[in-house]
Amino acid sequence: MRTALPRRALLATALAVPAIRPSFAQAQTFKVGTILSVTGPAAFLGEDMRVGVELAVEEINAAGGIGGRRIEWFFYDGESQTQRALNATRRLLSQDRVDVLVGGGSMSGIALAMAPMAEQARVPFISTEGAMSIVTPVAERRFVFKSTVDDDQVLERLADWCHANSRTRVAMLADSSGFGQSAVEQMRLVAARRNLQVAYESFNPADTDLTAQLTRIRGGDSQVVLCWTTAPVGVVFLRQARQLGLGDRQLVHSYGFVAQRFMELAGEAAQGLLLLSVKFPIGDQLPETDPTRNAILGLTERFTAKYRRAPNQFVGQTYDAMMLASIGLQRGGADRNAVRDAIEGIRGHRGVSGVFSFSAERHSGLSKDDVVMLDWRAGRFNLVT
């Protein structure tokens, strides 16, 4: 018997294995395809998001898979470039022949471009990106779902706060990405519905200076300044807003900016800021009766044990997406139409980002009840009630 294979033979075997595997393993596994951007401008989100799917896949497989069938996970880097991500999507759909797609490239723009492809291939796609237009109109997005909260629900939550605090004039400073501009569209609708007067400003996510925009806002009479971005320039927004004397207005960041390291980088400038967020960052501050509390605490504990750092909501939103996919696969089996129907039929699933209920009219599972207001004090996020 040979004790050691020559290196070249080993390499050949290693290369050959993935090619052979599908032919005999097809019946025993579910194939899940994921595209997230772990390089390029969205990389700082993509890494956490990738780990969220990874952890969910590991947990499902460790528990014996879905109905006895293990998950075979295909991951590709979207590189924060729509074209690259679409090539990878094509590969997942036609070559790897995945049963379900989880994760849409870490950027709304990418997920928006992936949605019609999934639709055409009739493969259920659970997006982990923000923009609402990823799943609307539902008639054109029958196979597309989303594990993040909708912009209109978040903005409704903000409108509630404005009315409770007698503020009606808002300046919205949104970046020019799909994430920012999709929110602007929704704001126009929500503002009309809820009697808010909104002035709009825009900036490029790669900008380093917001003096011009903030000076315009200072010249206006807004009471609330809402910034909508996931880019680091959101820290510049906080600093320059204080420097230019906008500190007397209520500064608000969207759920895209709820990240501890941004708050730490902003330092003093983050004092008094409010953030619209899912409940994930403050799971331990929720009342015992809250339906998401235990899910959040459980994931936090398992994640911290494995990765030696605290998870954030970006981990949570991809973890949720994978769990939703697994429910769909469990109920729908190998039939993609049945999987789609099963996901659409999910009601009251207690995820870590909130309680998911889908329907034939709504392919976003979360609602306004899953959105809370946070502030940043004493080096942590705190629930504002």
Added chain:
Amino acid sequence: MPPMDAAALLQVLFGGLGTGAIYGLVGLGFSLIYRATGAVNFAQGEWVMLAGMATAAGHMAGFATGLAGAASLLLVVAVGVASYLLAVQRLRDASPLLITMVSIGIAIFTKGAIMVTLGKNPTGYPGPLGDAVLRIAGAAIPAQSLIVLAACAGFIFALQVFFARSRTGLALRAAAADRDAAALVGVPVQRMVMLSFGLAAAAGAVAGLVITPLTLIDYNQGTMLGFKGFSAAMLGGMGHPLGAVAGGLLLGTLEGLAGYAISSRFKEAVAFLLLLAVLFLRPSGLFGKRKAERV
């Protein structure tokens, strides 16, 4: 149209000048290497980013920020010189086009290497004056913006003195003006090109050091900074260091004013339209001399 009061205009003007000084410093690096080789160095923006990332890493590791900054400056200069020695000097037929292509390779390599070693998260460190703000005639000027302007002015001044007064500076100008003639009278042309890479890297590093406390930095930001610096150098006249700085200040100010007076959506479009207009009227840039070429 927003109100055009003096305080707001001054505010926007200062913001634009601060941004423009950075564009200028980056553009300066483009000009230095263009003068020495005729090539456009696309790695320039990555050197800016490297300086900021390395200093932030030093700061996080507990070193004094000044010390980390000085070490990063040396590191970036070393990277600039090494890029020349390892990639550019080895080219058999070092045509400007080829050097430009190689610089794209150096840029991609630098970016990837930093992503892997220093990570993908945005990072930063406080400037020497912290978050101090100066109030001038109703406008609020962050102290760090003044440091940026001072660094830009200091660098260009030192460079002009070096070119005008020192033997090496004279030799560098000679090598840039006419390689063959300079070589004939004994100027070590290769070493002068290497020096240009070192100086360009230093300009990039200084830009990175002073801008990071204001804007934060991540591994991906070099590309955009490089693009803006390149525009500044084109506007001022490629190969003209002082022109690059003037071009940068002009570009930054125009962006700011366009963003304020017209709309923040068209901030960059307006600035680049003006850049195009200038280049149509004066193809060699604001400071560039018209060159007659025999066809």
